[in-house]
């Protein structure tokens with residue numbers, strides 16, 4: 586029996602009668618993490634990992650009906666044992682483990698295998714069937730160690746300071762922005778954030794994650810000499826806006842796994858691209874899949890067919906799984922408006 590099937594509302598567990606990351610409102614939703622393509626409003630009951638509570642309430646509303654589980658803690662629902670395990674993707678991100686009559690399935694949600702200090706590291710969970718993401722499921726995707734990427738960002742920031750211009754770094758507001766703050770050298774200069782990011786920074790700080798001090802960029806007057814020393818984190822949607830012009834002379838950069846593709850950076854029209862992703866790269870996906878010991882692998886969003894073919898060559902029972910997950914959180918970049 587399949588413990589998870591695809592339905593128009595989302596991934597569905599028939600014996601448990603609940604959904605995982607449904608894209609339409611349902612009665613019971615288990616949420617892997619707070620990115621927009623996984624956590625949507627309107628469902629009657631939510632279940633999520635406890636460290637993600639602040640994020641979900643910030644994004645879906647303070648008064649959602651949310652039950653939380655510590656990582657590794659389990660509950661039973663209609664005979665299905667449900668537990669949540671760290672996915673290493675963003676604060677509170679979880680893989681969902683389902684056990685029913687001796688059969689174990691794990692739905693990964695989005696995951697990353699390199700620990701980054703802003704969330705619990707990915708934990709492989711043994712299972713019979715593993716539902717994996719494949720956002721970067723092509724052999725060309727291989728990440729550099731993150732320390733190298735952060736050193737590159739620090740150096741770019743220092744060079745801009747010496748040239749007397751601001752450093753504007755575009756990145757997604759939830760997950761990526763906090764990972765960058767945690768990873769860079771905060772002693773280089775002042776750090777300013779877009780208004781959409783500050784509440785999320787606060788949730789991370791409340792969860793005990795160290796982030797250097799940030800100021801709301803809107804509080805710094807245009808022409809203030811401080812701007813020439815500052816690193817400014819901004820969501821991609823702020824590119825080309827009047828909000829950006831207040832910073833005067835600036836260099837801009839974009840941090841995303843998609844920056845590995847030169848065409849993406851060109852379309853973005855930014856000076857620099859930093860290849861930094863919160864998803865597993867190709868070796869990371871294969872390592873994670875192997876660690877689960879699963880004989881059967883279902884592949885969701887990303888380069889599904891390439892990964893499915895590769896897994897079949899390895900002797901696994903692999904298949905594509907139709908979902909409506911987009912990649913709002915780490916998208917291959919529309920031109921900046």
Ligand SMILES: [Zn+2]
Pocket residue numbers: 618620623674695914
């Ligand atoms: Zn995500």
Ligand SMILES: [Zn+2]
Pocket residue numbers: 620622623694695886910911912
């Ligand atoms: Zn996703």
